[in-house]
Amino acid sequence: MKPVLLWSDALIFLLVVVLVIFFYRLRRDPQTRERWGDVFSSRLGMVTFTVIMTYVGIALADSVHFRKALENPEGLQTEEVFYDNKVTSLLDVMLRGMGERFERTYSAPFALNSFEKENMKDANGNAVRDFPPLMHAGQHLTDPSGQFGDIVSKSLQALLWGLLISALLLAPQWLLLRHSQYPWHASWVVQVGVICFFTWLVMISEYYHVLGTDQGGADVAYQSIKGVRTGVLLGTLSTLIMLPIAVTLGVSAGYFKGWVDDVVQYLYTTLSSIPGILLIAASVLLFQVYIDLNPDFFSIGMEKADARFIALCFILGVTSWSSLCRLIRAETLKISQLGYVQAAHAFGVSHVRILSRHILPNVVHIILITFVLDFSSLILAEAVLSYIGVGIDPSMGSWGNMINGARSELSREPVIWWTLSGALFFMFVLVLAANLFSDLVRDAFDPRTASRRSEA
Incomplete structure (x- = not known):
C-alpha cells in the first residue's frame, strides 16, 4: 500500500498532539487541575467526555489514508507497482467492506428486497413488476421467513464478541x-x-x-459513520481558527479602549452587516474556481475534495468571530474597571502581565462555552451550505450532504426516513x-460560580 497524507489528516493529528500536550501540562498546574477535576468528578462529565473521545477516535481512524497496490495485468512483467486511485482509510478496514456493498437503489433497514419495484421475469419467463431481491442482504438465508431468528442469533454472537473485546480493552484501565477518586465506572459503562x-x-x-441504502444504493450506516470525521474536523478547525481572532481583538478593544476599540467595533460591525451565508458562499465559490483552474495541483480526486474542505473550515472561522469578539470586549470592559486591576495599574504592573494574569483567566469560561456552542452551530451550518451547493464535496462523507439528499425523500409515499435518521442520530x-x-x-471555570460555591 502507499500512504496518503491529506492536509486535513495532518490537522487532526496535530489536534491529537495538542490534546496530549494539554493534559500533560494540566498535571503540572494545580489550580487548573483542580478545576478540571470538578468537571470529571461527576458521572455526567465522564460520560460526555468518553462520547466526545469516541468521535475523535473515529475521526482519527478515518484520517489514516492509503492506496492499495493493484495486481499487475496478466502478461505484464514489470517491477513497477501500480496503486488504486481510490483512497482507503483505516476506518474502512475496520468496517470490513461496509462501504463496498452497493445495491441498485433504496432499500429499507434490514430489508431483503429493494424499496422500489422493477420490471422482472418470473420463473416461467413472464414479465412482472415486483421488488427485486438485494444483492448484499439476506443472501445466506435459505428461507426468508427465518430472518428474525437469524438477526437475533447473529446479534447475540456480536454481543458476546463485543463483551470479549471490552474485557480485553478495559482490564488494563x-x-x-x-x-x-474519579468515577471511571461511568466511562467504562459507556465504553462497553x-x-x-x-x-x-x-x-x-x-x-x-x-x-x-440511499438512492445510489450506498449503505446509510456507513455514510453516517464516515460523516463523523467531517463533523469533528469542521467544528473543531473552524472554531480554532476563529478563537485567536476573536480573543485578540475583543480583549484589545475592551482593555485599551480609545481608537483601538473604535477600529475593532468598526470591523465586527461591518462583518456582521454582511449576510453570513452569502459571504461564506461567495468565498467558497471563489476558491472552487481556483481549484477548477488548477487541476494539476491535485493528483487524486480526494485531494481536491480535501482542499475544498480545508477552505470551508478557514472561511467559516474567519467569518464567525464577531459574536465572540463582542462578548469578550464587553466582559473585558467590566473586568478592567475592577479594583484589583486598577490597583495593578497603580503599582506599575505591565499591560502584558495584567492581561495574562487578570483579564484572560476571567474570560476563559466565555471562550470555552462559546467554543462548544460554535462547534455545534458550525456542524449545523454545514448542512445549510450543502443545501445551496457550496458545502462539503459530495465525494466526502458528510451529515450535511445526507440531510440535503433526504429533503425530497420525506415527501414520498411511503416516506424514506432512514437516510435522515442516520445522520441526525450521530449528529x-x-x-x-x-x-x-x-x-x-x-460551572468549573466561571469565577462567579466558583465564588458562589465558596460562599455556600
Missing part, C-alpha cells in the same frame, strides 16, 4: 484506575456500550443493511454530549 454497538453494527452489516449524540460537557466546564 481497571488495574490502573480502580482506586482513582460503544464497543458492543460497533461490533454488532460491523458484524450484522455483513449480512444486512442495518440502516438501509444529535455529538452535539448533545458537547453541550452537556460545556455546561460542566462553565
